[in-house]
Amino acid sequence: MAKEYSYYPGCSSQKGASSSNQLRSTQAICDVLGIKLNEIPDWNCCSASIGYAGGGELPRLALSARNIALSEKHHPNQDVVATCAACWLATRETNDRLTENKELFAETNEALKEAGLVFNGQKKVRHMVEVLIEDIGFEEMGSHVKKPLEGIKIAGYVGCQTNRPFGINGESFENPMYLDKMVETLGADSIPDYDKKVACCGGALMFSEPEKSQALVKEILESAHDSGADMIVTPCPVCQMNTEVYQDAINAKYGTKFNMPSVYYSTLMSVAYGQTAEQAALSGQVIRATKLEEIADK
Amino acid sequence: MKYRNNFLREVEANVEEGEWVKRCMQCGVCAGSCPLGPHWEHPPQEIFMMIRAGKREEVLGSDSMWMCTSCYNCIARCPRELPITHIMHGLAHYATRLGLVSENQQTNKFAQRFWNNLTKKGRVNELKLGLSLYFMNGIPEGIKTSLKMQKVGLGMWKTKRMDPMEILGGHGCKDTSGLQAMLKKASEIEAAKKVKV
Numbered sequence: 001m002a003k004e005y006s007y008y009p010g011c012s013s014q015k016g017a018s019s020s021n022q023l024r025s026t027q028a029i030c031d032v033l034g035i036k037l038n039e040i041p042d043w044n045c046c047s048a049s050i051g052y053a054g055g056g057e058l059p060r061l062a063l064s065a066r067n068i069a070l071s072e073k074h075h076p077n078q079d080v081v082a083t084c085a086a087c088w089l090a091t092r093e094t095n096d097r098l099t100e101n102k103e104l105f106a107e108t109n110e111a112l113k114e115a116g117l118v119f120n121g122q123k124k125v126r127h128m129v130e131v132l133i134e135d136i137g138f139e140e141m142g143s144h145v146k147k148p149l150e151g152i153k154i155a156g157y158v159g160c161q162t163n164r165p166f167g168i169n170g171e172s173f174e175n176p177m178y179l180d181k182m183v184e185t186l187g188a189d190s191i192p193d194y195d196k197k198v199a200c201c202g203g204a205l206m207f208s209e210p211e212k213s214q215a216l217v218k219e220i221l222e223s224a225h226d227s228g229a230d231m232i233v234t235p236c237p238v239c240q241m242n243t244e245v246y247q248d249a250i251n252a253k254y255g256t257k258f259n260m261p262s263v264y265y266s267t268l269m270s271v272a273y274g275q276t277a278e279q280a281a282l283s284g285q286v287i288r289a290t291k292l293e294e295i296a297d298k
Numbered sequence: 299m300k301y302r303n304n305f306l307r308e309v310e311a312n313v314e315e316g317e318w319v320k321r322c323m324q325c326g327v328c329a330g331s332c333p334l335g336p337h338w339e340h341p342p343q344e345i346f347m348m349i350r351a352g353k354r355e356e357v358l359g360s361d362s363m364w365m366c367t368s369c370y371n372c373i374a375r376c377p378r379e380l381p382i383t384h385i386m387h388g389l390a391h392y393a394t395r396l397g398l399v400s401e402n403q404q405t406n407k408f409a410q411r412f413w414n415n416l417t418k419k420g421r422v423n424e425l426k427l428g429l430s431l432y433f434m435n436g437i438p439e440g441i442k443t444s445l446k447m448q449k450v451g452l453g454m455w456k457t458k459r460m461d462p463m464e465i466l467g468g469h470g471c472k473d474t475s476g477l478q479a480m481l482k483k484a485s486e487i488e489a490a491k492k493v494k495v
């Protein structure tokens with residue numbers, strides 16, 4: 001029987017949006033692993049970590065509380081699961097803060113009443129990676145590998161918000177190992193001491209402070225390149241986009257020659273599971289992951 | 299009670315997680331944690347000290363907290379467990395409410411646009427947000443940025459990660475009226491609790 005979850009996809013994974021390829025490849029691997037993701041009906045934006053200029057604390061908490069309340073109503077007994085780091089962080093933080101703080105709980109519910117909803121605090125809010133590690137396990141993840149990613153060296157770039165302040169259970173803030181373990185499970189070579197593993201890509205400030213943020217990305221790419229990486233893998237939509245799509249701009253500014261694919265773990269898994277390039281969403285790469293394309297076409 | 303001469307108390311009452319500021323022991327760990335560190339005129343440690351020293355205009359008019367990338371390094375490391383990220387966001391929000399942010403603060407402009415974009419339909423329209431962002435510093439500047447970003451846009455469009463049709467409306471919640479009523483209520487509750495300065 002399929003394991004069912006109440007799924008919060010988030011704005012950037014919608015059709016025609018910047019991480020739609022993450023959603024596609026995630027759905028592909030869930031089919032293999034017997035995971036059923038039920039989309040939370042009428043979910044709204046979590047306001048990420050940049051809504052704060054316009055939105056105060058309570059309006060921002062109310063946004064995530066609305067999603068949890070919808071999940072409680074439509075998917076009782078299913079954990080809330082998010083694939084986006086910012087979505088997960090905002091939703092989990094709201095869940096924690098409202099259940100710990102009676103005043104915020106009451107105030108948020110007063111606001112939610114306007115939308116005809118109630119937040120009870122009955123849910124667990126989890127990251128997709130936690131579902132894979134805790135509910136599926138590395139052994140089972142490995143058992144579905146049909147085309148091991150042999151000979152590919154991959155820098156596991158965990159980034160910030162999948163790692164702090166909550167992080168994946170049992171992992172350290174400074175050197176989480178799960179992404180490297182996933183890479184090894186799929187038959188590729190990991191770089192466990194990749195020294196920019198948990199460095200910041202600039203996040204949303206890539207839009208408002210592009211030069212400063214691109215300088216951060218340059219270091220992340222340099223370190224991956226110098227460690228011999230063929231590509232970068234990441235769980236986070238912001239990390240993925242920031243490490244991939246600005247390489248031209250960085251090359252122009254710094255005279256570097258980066259052409260480093262940056263992929264989601266779900267794309268890696270999908271290729272290793274023998275799925276098509278279409279299922280793995282390889283067409284979503286702005287910098288093509290040719291080594292993965294070759295394996296998928298085999 | 300008078301708040302005018304006591305900035306610390308004002309922050310405690312009106313800034314998200316402001317009541318934590320007095321617990322800072324000035325160890326300096328957070329000051330070395332910000333990815334854009336060199337661009338912070340006053341790192342978080344210094345901001346906390348300045349709040350206690352009553353430097354209201356310097357703190358609220360500062361660019362510093364707008365350099366926060368929300369990386370959560372500080373929270374993971376602070377020995378006193380201050381929610382530093384939230385306090386930085388809270389100060390940024392409070393300064394915006396009071397109209398003390400300089401007109402050219404880019405992150406302020408972006409963050410404000412992000413919020414306006416998402417509250418309109420309940421979900422972010424990346425295309426409209428992107429375009430409004432390119433043009434946030436005026437039309438000539440906008441055309442320059444658009445040209446510079448053309449390649450990125452083209453790449454996103456070709457890989458179906460950007461949809462030009464979004465300009466006509468695009469994604470949104472069904473119950474936008476309920477969502478907006480909820481946000482209005484939340485803002486009212488919050489405003490009623492703020493102390494007038």
Ligand code: SF4
Nearest residue numbers: 322323325326328376
């Ligand atoms: S790390 Fe914490 S205690 Fe140390 S200076 Fe920063 S806020 Fe204060």
Ligand code: SF4
Nearest residue numbers: 332366367369370372
């Ligand atoms: S979350 Fe903000 S304040 Fe904290 S270390 Fe990162 S940039 Fe600095």
